[in-house]
Amino acid sequence: MEKLQANQLEELTADEKTVFVFTTSWCGDCHYIRPFMPEIEEKFADFTFIEVDRDEHLDLAQKNNVLGIPSFITYNRGKEISRWISPNRKTQVEIEQYLTETNEKIKGSNK
DSSP: OEEOOTTOHHHHHTSSSEEEEEEOTTOHHHHHHGGGHHHHHHHTTTSEEEEEETTTTHHHHHHTTOOSSSEEEEEETTEEEEEEOOSSOOOHHHHHHHHHHHHHHHHHHTO
16 A cells, blocks of 8 residues: 655545545554455455555644544545544444445446
8 A cells, every 4th residue: 555645645535436545553443454345356456445554644634533543534625525433443344335335436426
């Protein structure tokens, strides 16, 4: 997963199907999802996944009201499509369900 670089957010939100995954180095649940994220990225290859270290980009986390980690915010062509922000552990099945539902929202908004 690509890591967010400074001043890259606006450029990346303008792209299609970009998922920002907010994490930290000390978050146990972030470490829990790390082993299966490559499989999810492969399964949902039409999405671009960007890892955002919440501690390195605290301003973005605050601006986006990211209160729990890991959290997911998805943009498509500059518009926020969906968000999943909670302090709860996320399973592979739940993340895939979130992405499937998000993909359906994007398809619906393109009609």
